[in-house]
Amino acid sequence: MSEIITSAVLIGILTSAIRLATPYLYAAIGEAISEISGVVNLGVDGIMLLSAYGAFFVALNTGNLWLGLLTGALVGVAMGLLMAFISVTLKAEQGISGIGLYMFGLGLSSLLFKTTIGTVKTVVGFQPVRIPLLSDLPSLGEVLFDQSLPVYAAFLLVPLAWFILEKTTWGLRLKAVGQTPAAADSLGVSVDRVRYIAVCVGSMLAGLAGASLSLALVNLFQENLTAGQGFIAVALVYFGGWRPLGILLGALLFSTVNAFQLWMQVLGVAIPSDVAVMLPYLLTIVVLAFTVSRVRGPAALNKPFERGEH
Amino acid sequence: MKIRMLVVLVMVLALLAACGGTATTTGGQSSAKPLRIAVVMPSATTDLAFSQSMWSALKAVQAELGGESALELQYSENMFKVPDAAAALRDYASKGFDIVIGHGSQYGSSIQEIAPDFPKTTFAWGTDVNTFGLPNVYAYTAAAQEGGYVNGVLAARLTKSKLIGVTGPVEVGDAKTYIDGFVQGVASVDPGMRVGKTWTGSFSDVALMTEAAKTHIAAGADALTGSSQSVVGSIGAAKEKGDVLWFGTQSDQASLAPNIVVASQVYDWSSILKQMIENRKNGKLGGDTFVLQLKNGGLKIAFNSTYPLPDDVKKAAEAAIEGIKNGSIVVEP
Numbered sequence: 321m322s323e324i325i326t327s328a329v330l331i332g333i334l335t336s337a338i339r340l341a342t343p344y345l346y347a348a349i350g351e352a353i354s355e356i357s358g359v360v361n362l363g364v365d366g367i368m369l370l371s372a373y374g375a376f377f378v379a380l381n382t383g384n385l386w387l388g389l390l391t392g393a394l395v396g397v398a399m400g401l402l403m404a405f406i407s408v409t410l411k412a413e414q415g416i417s418g419i420g421l422y423m424f425g426l427g428l429s430s431l432l433f434k435t436t437i438g439t440v441k442t443v444v445g446f447q448p449v450r451i452p453l454l455s456d457l458p459s460l461g462e463v464l465f466d467q468s469l470p471v472y473a474a475f476l477l478v479p480l481a482w483f484i485l486e487k488t489t490w491g492l493r494l495k496a497v498g499q500t501p502a503a504a505d506s507l508g509v510s511v512d513r514v515r516y517i518a519v520c521v522g523s524m525l526a527g528l529a530g531a532s533l534s535l536a537l538v539n540l541f542q543e544n545l546t547a548g549q550g551f552i553a554v555a556l557v558y559f560g561g562w563r564p565l566g567i568l569l570g571a572l573l574f575s576t577v578n579a580f581q582l583w584m585q586v587l588g589v590a591i592p593s594d595v596a597v598m599l600p601y602l603l604t605i606v607v608l609a610f611t612v613s614r615v616r617g618p619a620a621l622n623k624p625f626e627r628g629e630h
Numbered sequence: 631m632k633i634r635m636l637v638v639l640v641m642v643l644a645l646l647a648a649c650g651g652t653a654t655t656t657g658g659q660s661s662a663k664p665l666r667i668a669v670v671m672p673s674a675t676t677d678l679a680f681s682q683s684m685w686s687a688l689k690a691v692q693a694e695l696g697g698e699s700a701l702e703l704q705y706s707e708n709m710f711k712v713p714d715a716a717a718a719l720r721d722y723a724s725k726g727f728d729i730v731i732g733h734g735s736q737y738g739s740s741i742q743e744i745a746p747d748f749p750k751t752t753f754a755w756g757t758d759v760n761t762f763g764l765p766n767v768y769a770y771t772a773a774a775q776e777g778g779y780v781n782g783v784l785a786a787r788l789t790k791s792k793l794i795g796v797t798g799p800v801e802v803g804d805a806k807t808y809i810d811g812f813v814q815g816v817a818s819v820d821p822g823m824r825v826g827k828t829w830t831g832s833f834s835d836v837a838l839m840t841e842a843a844k845t846h847i848a849a850g851a852d853a854l855t856g857s858s859q860s861v862v863g864s865i866g867a868a869k870e871k872g873d874v875l876w877f878g879t880q881s882d883q884a885s886l887a888p889n890i891v892v893a894s895q896v897y898d899w900s901s902i903l904k905q906m907i908e909n910r911k912n913g914k915l916g917g918d919t920f921v922l923q924l925k926n927g928g929l930k931i932a933f934n935s936t937y938p939l940p941d942d943v944k945k946a947a948e949a950a951i952e953g954i955k956n957g958s959i960v961v962e963p
Contacts, residue, residue, distance in 0.1 A: 336841055339844075430708065442865075538863050538866060540836075540863070542862055544708070578838070578841075582845045583849075585826070585827060585829065586845050588826060593828075596829070597829060
């Protein structure tokens with residue numbers, strides 16, 4: 321084993337892992353924000369798909385990646401508004417409406433792709449940007465500081481989300497609304513308003529997750545491009561215990577094992593491919609089984625808030 | 631509260647309805663009754679791979695027979711879930727379509743169950759060889775290893791790094807036989823050359839396929855191939871690198887990356903379709919297994935004219951094609 325895992329392979333695994341983790345980070349941190357306010361959004365994958373399509377379509381036709389990224393974010397916000405309207409205003413069962421949103425995103429992105437683009441095309445996506453000095457650090461510099469901008473942004477999102485959730489009034493309000501909405505309401509916090517914002521911000525991040533796929537990682541759009549990544553992101557929120565750092569660790573663990581198994585296959589290590597492909601999921605389940613029981617989620621999760629009913 | 635729930639229910643149903651079936655007709659009305667063919671496919675008609683190969687063949691046959699007035703086509707795509715596909719197959723049969731095709735090896739048990747209920751309808755499915763002993767079922771498959779071998783010969787002759795990467799989906803069906811043939815083709819040029827293989831475990835996970843291709847490239851591979859609709863991710867990764875060559879299969883993949891696609895093995899189902907139509911006119915509804923081969927013209931190697939292929943390499947590939955056709959080269963599936 322030791323002669324196979326050279327430093328070049330190790331760098332390769334970590335570089336892959338950081339790329340693979342990017343969409344999960346955006347989507348899972350977004351989902352965490354939504355869930356902390358008390359709204360489970362199972363439509364993440366559908367939002368990612370529609371945003372990936374929107375971002376790709378705009379980038380393909382304007383040649384402007386930033387405009388594409390912006391479109392991805394805006395499509396995310398629009399989908400968030402839809403989700404918030406159904407689950408907050410109309411107080412629908414969140415799980416069901418999320419699945420509905422997923423299918424809506426899946427269907428609409430496929431339909432639009434077929435009518436407006438037609439066949440698989442590629443764009444030249446966001447290129448790696450070397451950060452001077454830091455990228456010259458031996459071995460790790462190359463891994464951490466020679467990535468594309470959406471990848472950096474995904475990792476910067478972790479401390480940013482932590483700061484907002486832990487150190488700002490808005491973060492406090494978000495938690496209050498997700499834990500004891502009645503108490504927050506009696507203190508003059510508009511539960512619905514906070515939840516609308518949380519769902520929309522969360523969905524915007526899901527939109528960026530989709531756009532990072534179609535404009536920075538895969539650089540093309542195909543029907544069902546995400547292949548269920550949004551659902552893994554939802555699982556990562558539980559895995560990470562609704563904390564940005566936990567989500568980061570979960571996303572990195574999952575992606576590193578995935579990158580590891582790809583490298584082992586490339587290098588011809590004799591493990592059956594089925595086992596290799598299973599590894600990331602298996603390990604995630606094992607870690608989940610041993611850690612998650614200690615963490616408790618937002619108390620009002622999945623519960624619509626009705627004034628005076630509590 | 632009740633009204634709210636109702637509104638929600640209606641909205642959710644509307645959403646579901648918007649995304650449910652995606653059946654599309656491309657037929658016309660005319661006085662003479664056209665032949666009607668329906669096909670159910672696991673991915674999109676534009677996937678640059680398996681489903682597209684069948685849809686292109688159907689359109690070609692339609693054009694040849696005289697357009698929509700002679701042959702009416704209908705398809706259901708993205709039928710990845712077998713129960714949905716089974717419902718669509720039964721639906722088409724009960725709507726009176728003459729030939730109903732389940733274009734996916736996962737649809738076998740559905741065809742086996744449905745076909746006896748519609749003895750006047752011709753069913754076809756693939757890729758497989760099993761007609762279940764039913765008189766109205768055809769099975770069809772592709773000897774994908776043949777074109778795989780030719781692509782392998784090309785790749786082994788063109789690689790400079792002497793490292794070739796294969797990005798596979800799941801180790802089954804024509805994905806496996808194609809890749810097995812490819813490895814044999816490489817070995818026929820240089821038995822010592824290393825071919826790294828990855829399987830993503832999914833036919834549709836484009837993101838992981840892209841990363842698999844990037845992993846091969848990072849490990850030093852300069853020639854890649856792979857199978858399934860998710861390989862567009864691999865082609866994208868090779869294209870982005872610029873000097874990594876791609877060898878395609880199922881459909882002609884040159885349009886996606888004209889500068890790096892050397893050749894593609896193209897599945898041409900049209901001869902099989904025409905045979906089914908012909909048989910049907912003569913009262914034969916099924917019972918045969920068709921195999922696409924280089925010899926019978928069902929498989930073709932489409933060289934990408936944009937890629938400057940050296941003459942001696944092209945000659946080697948043509949020799950391999952000829953050898954497979956006349957039986958002097960035997961490629962194990």
